[in-house]
Amino acid sequence: MTTRRAVMAQTRVELILTLRRGESLLVSFLIPLGILVFFSKVGAVNTSLEDPVEFLVPGVLSLAVMSTAMVSLGIATGYERRYGVLKRLGSTPLSRGGLLVAKTINVVVIEVIQIVVIVATGIALGWELTGQFVAALGLLLLGTVVFASIGMLLAGTLRAEATLAVANGLFLLFLFLGGMAYPLDRLPDALASFARLLPPAALSESVRAALEGYGFPWSELVVLALWAVVMPFIVVRKFRWEE
């Protein structure tokens, strides 16, 4: 029987390991903050918004969620699968569900820290927290479901090295196609339309709409919600606990 004590013991280990992985902290903290500070100062983004920081804060929040839920979770889990850690835990009283709860808590804790740091940095750069912040948090949570599913799908189907490569590749691709650091409307029309169907753009555009008060982002929300339903379903079917 999985007890709360068992889930807490596993959660503690997840957090220790996350904090000990320097490269994962780089992706989770330094890259989003670097993009936020650099582009808001350089003004290279040239958005339709008056201040680049209004564009960047929602985008970087989405980027942070993607880095933690997809890249960090995916790579860490892929290597745990490679090292037989997942297999070994499978014969302890910690159930698969308990393990997923521990991993979820780990991701959410890191995301909360990211959100606090990014919002504080944004405010320091002149951003004003005026929109629907709670709605934005809900959207980021929905995005977490989608990106964590992508990360787990990679981790549970590919070899660990391939998971590492693909997760980082997707991160880079989504950085440009996701409306996070680079506005979608500056992409070629066809590419922009395609990008709007992918999770990163749906997340960043909807979070931006919520935070900057553009009215409710229905179409982005529908795209995001579809991914959030479909992806976990695929993961459950495809995930293999042993490499």
Add this chain to the structure above:
Amino acid sequence: MSLSQNAIEVIDATKSYGSLRATENLSFSVNKGEVFGILGPNGAGKTTTVEMLEGYRFPDSGQVRVLGLDPKKDAATLHERVGVMLQEGGLSPGLKVAEALRLYRGLYSSPDDPERLLRLVELQDSSRTLIRRLSGGQRQRLSLALALIGRPEVIFLDEPTAGMDPRARLVTWEIIRQLRTDGVTVLLTTHGMDEAESLCDRVAILDRGALVAIGSPRDLTTRSDAQETRFTAQSELDLASLAIALGIERVSLTEYQPGQYLVAAEPTPDLVARLAIWLREQNVRLGTLEAGQRSLEEVFLRLTGEGEDR
């Protein structure tokens, strides 16, 4: 309630991976409190057998029982009562030894003391070391400690001493003997015949997924001794000529390893004399001549045909 006497039962279990038969109609049982060894060449189905009992694999036909329970359906109950040491891996390289023990202590409802286990496996000086910095033998010992921490009634050890130095092997053997004293059922796989002989109450020898022998090491090494003579000499002797000289059927003679010969006939004075005469005629120097107890290794090699062309 004869079933409750058995800690482990494998009943007619067949498991295939694609076209490869990993185990075929395998049946055996292990008594409570017994130390039971599974021997076999690589690919004989040892790990598949253990992993069916651990709940990682499911037989295509037949069934397995641990403590009277189904490893799949009753997994939640069994995981509290069973300890597992995988053949390799299972440890997060980025954790420290003490952190891994603390984690596992948190997973079981009535865990053993991590400090005691650290001393037991002689890792007390490495408790703050990252697992990635441990040697292979040290990792094995940590895996053993983690298998023990839930105070299991049954423990599965897949090649527990592989990669250990002689000192660590002795420590591990001592732990396994103590488990027997404590009434824990131990199922282990091994390539070490000395390990099986010195630790196991009974062993099963698997070959190509099938059981070829089962019994105490003593039973296996003394069985049918009266009917056998063994000798060593140069390899590739002319066995047809030797059979005629000894007055036995050709099929009663085998070279089961290069230079190692088995004569399936009683070592009568007459037979020994005929062998000596034939060796003189062929000008072949005798290595050893044995009619006594076989070693488990010989039993194993003959039963599994290891060393022959396969």
